[in-house]
Every structure is written in structure tokens, then in C-alpha cells.
Amino acid sequence: MxxxxxxxxxxxxxxxxxxxxxxxxxxxxxxxxxxxxxxxxxxxxxxxxxxxxxxxxxxxxxxxxxxxxxxxxxxxxxxxxxxxxxxxxxxxxxxxxxxxxxxxxxxxxxxxxxxxxxxxxxxxxxxxxxQFLFHPDDIPYNSLQQIPKVFTEFRKKCETHCKVRTTLESPKARPSTNQFKNNTEVPGIKNLGLDNFSIDTRTAFPFHGGEVNAQKRVQEYFWETKKLTFYKKTRNGLVGQGYSSKLSAWLANGSISARTIYWEVKQFERTVKKNEDTYWLIFELIWRDFFKYVSLKHGNRIFRIEGILNKKYEWKTSKKITEHWISGQTEDSFINANMREIARTGWMSNRGRQNVASFWSRILEQDWRIGAAYFESMLLDYDVHSNWGNWMYNSGVGNDPRNRTFNSKRQAERYDPNGKFQALWLQETLF
Incomplete structure (x- = not known):
């Protein structure tokens, strides 16, 4: 064969x-x-x-x-x-x-x-x-149509009735006779029609791609710095590489599996410390699973303007508003700082993503799909299920039972009380 x-x-x-x-x-x-x-x-x-x-x-x-x-x-x-x-x-x-x-x-x-x-x-x-934490064959639902609308219900049922599979043993090296003439090379960024760039020194994600680098990040975040023990407390941070695990980019392209991370957390809990913070990383992996199951259940409805709720809103489109939002020139400094960060680095914090998505769809009332497509283009850790699922969630056409609008002024006061993050990104004109 x-x-x-x-x-x-x-x-x-x-x-x-x-x-x-x-x-x-x-x-x-x-x-x-x-x-x-x-x-x-x-x-x-x-x-x-x-x-x-x-x-x-x-x-x-x-x-x-x-x-x-x-x-x-x-x-x-x-x-x-x-x-x-x-x-x-x-x-x-x-x-x-x-x-x-x-x-x-x-x-x-x-x-x-x-x-x-x-x-x-x-x-x-x-x-x-x-790509799942909880394999589709193991979840406690007889059909995808039974996947609940609300995350909490999904999480509790899966945590109660579903076990995470063990990771597979790494394959052994094959006989050296399994050689083929292979002159193919990995293209450079210019071959893809894109420009070379240098990493912005302010970035919260200075990491490189690849399975080895994913494993290095786990080693550093879990075992060397033990920052996993503070994850829930720091995960809403905005500045620096240490406030969250940053594993999402490697997860998105499959450089590391959710199961691998899960069992590494369990090992950490057995040998170092088990607390709400260590659990919270698993909690976030379950959120990731949930959005995958949402897209499995609803298919291409996740890309439609009515979303999975079939909600009708009077969405607007404005080229000028889009340009101001992308370039970080709105009337809201917290939004501007986050938008300039993603423009220069391809990264934005979880807290920032929720705020700029809510601002775009709820305050500016712009077609949420434009915002989702911009994130698709820019994000280092773009994952089709999480990106479009989160944008639906924040735009009133997805899985948020509370249908919230973020108050970015209050969010800035809470998560950037000293204005450190805003000062970092608003100190220069980027466009």
C-alpha cells in the first residue's frame, strides 16, 4: 500500500x-x-x-x-x-x-x-x-442537532459524561529505504504575493510557527515560569507575552493538539498545582470545541448575515467607517489601540477582540461579516470556527443568551486602568 x-x-x-x-x-x-x-x-x-x-x-x-x-x-x-x-x-x-x-x-x-x-x-x-478536545464519537448527544445553543449547558454535560482521549504515541521512524526524490521547497512570503516584515517590538506574540515552537511554549508557560497557575487572573491582560498561554495560533493550524495541551495541564495539576487557573485553560479549550460543534451543526449558516439565529438587523456598510475602524481612528481610544495592535502584529487579546467586535456591530451597526473577514485576514491564530462563532456571538446573531453590548469605556477603565496599553499603541500614527 x-x-x-x-x-x-x-x-x-x-x-x-x-x-x-x-x-x-x-x-x-x-x-x-x-x-x-x-x-x-x-x-x-x-x-x-x-x-x-x-x-x-x-x-x-x-x-x-x-x-x-x-x-x-x-x-x-x-x-x-x-x-x-x-x-x-x-x-x-x-x-x-x-x-x-x-x-x-x-x-x-x-x-x-x-x-x-x-x-x-x-x-x-x-x-x-x-482537532477536538471531546471527540464527536464521544460527546453525549445522539445527533448534531442536539448540540445546545448555550455553551454552559454543553460544557457541563461534556465534562460530566465525556472523557478526553489519550494522545497517540508518536510514530517510529520508517526504514531509510522509504526515500523519494523530492525537490520541492517551502515558498517564501514574497512567493505568496505578500511583503516581508519585521516583528514589531511591542507585540504580545513574538513567537514563531511550528510544532517544536508550540512545545517550547508549553514548556515555558507551564513548567519554566509556571504562569499557568495564574492563568485565569491574568488572561484578560493586554500587554506582553505572559498574560495568556498564546497557544491559539499553534492550535489553529494544528501544530499542537487540544488533547496534548489537556493532558499536559493534568500532569501539571498532579505534580505542581491544581487550582481554578489551571482548570480555566481547559475551560477555554472547551469553548474552542463548542464553536466547532456549532459550525458542524449549522454548516454555512455561520457565514450568513442572519447568523444561526436567523436574526434580521438593519446592518449598514460604510467605506469611511471601515477605514477609520481598521486604522484605529474612531472616537474611542481603547478600540483604536486594539485595532492598531492587530494592524501591526496580527495579534489582539481576547478582551480586545470582544470589544472591537461589539463596537463594530453594535455601536457602528456595520455588517458583522466585514469585521469577521478582516479578522480572518489579519489574525495569526485565525480559526474559522472560533472566529466566525465569536463574531456571531458578539453581534447578536449567535450563541450569546444575554445578547450583550460591551461598554468599551468601562472596559478600558477596568482592564487598562493606567492607560498603559493605549499609550503603547496610540503613541504614533500608523497609517
Missing amino acids: NNLIWFRNDLRITDNSSVNKACSGVKVMGIYCFDPYYFGMGDYGFKKTEKFRAQFLIETVIQLKENLKKLNIPLFVYLDSPEKRIPKFIREHDIHAVFLQKEWTRDENKARDAVIANVPASVNFEESYD
């Missing part, structure tokens, strides 16, 4: 079902496509992937290629669409089975279906749900 691992948002070798399953084959290869579609213009006038996440992705694929090489598995990397490249690759290498992570949102489905349609029916495609 000749097996192919089609990497997408599972860019790791540790705790990766597709890698483990594929290793049963006689010959094993990996493939990753930098799909030009994701570096072109999206539906709302922004590039689907801007330079910050693109660079993080490049670093991630470089590390993936190096880690697979240690297993004697070659990773073929192409700047091409999967539907064009993979059928050709399957024919050239006589592939019998393709292993990949199960995705279900619009763009990912379209690419997978196009690949399958262009290869012989004899080629087996095996998909694995590998």
Missing part, C-alpha cells in the same frame, strides 16, 4: 491520527499545498491570509518537513491548489489511500470534493476528526 498524508490544519507529527494510520503503508509520503486561493482576495475586500499568518504558516511547514524527515517520510510542498496538484500526484506515485483531517466548512469541503472527483474511485480517502 502506498499511502499519502494530505496535511491541512494538522501540521504536526505528534498525536496525529492521519500520520499514525498512514504509517501502516509500505510507502508513505506527505503533501501540503499553499493554495493560492487562500492568499487572494476574499468576499469582503481583504486578502484571506495576510502576511502575519502567512509567515507563521511558512515557519510551521518548514518544521513539519524537518520533523517528517526524521521519520523518513518526505513532505512534498507545492504552491498550487489541491484540486490541481493532488490528483496528479496520486497518479504519479500510485497512491492507494489518502489520510487527512476531517474538515467541514465551505472552502475545505470544496477542495476535498474536487480532489476526490478527479482521482480513481479505488483510492480510499480516510478522514479523522483530530
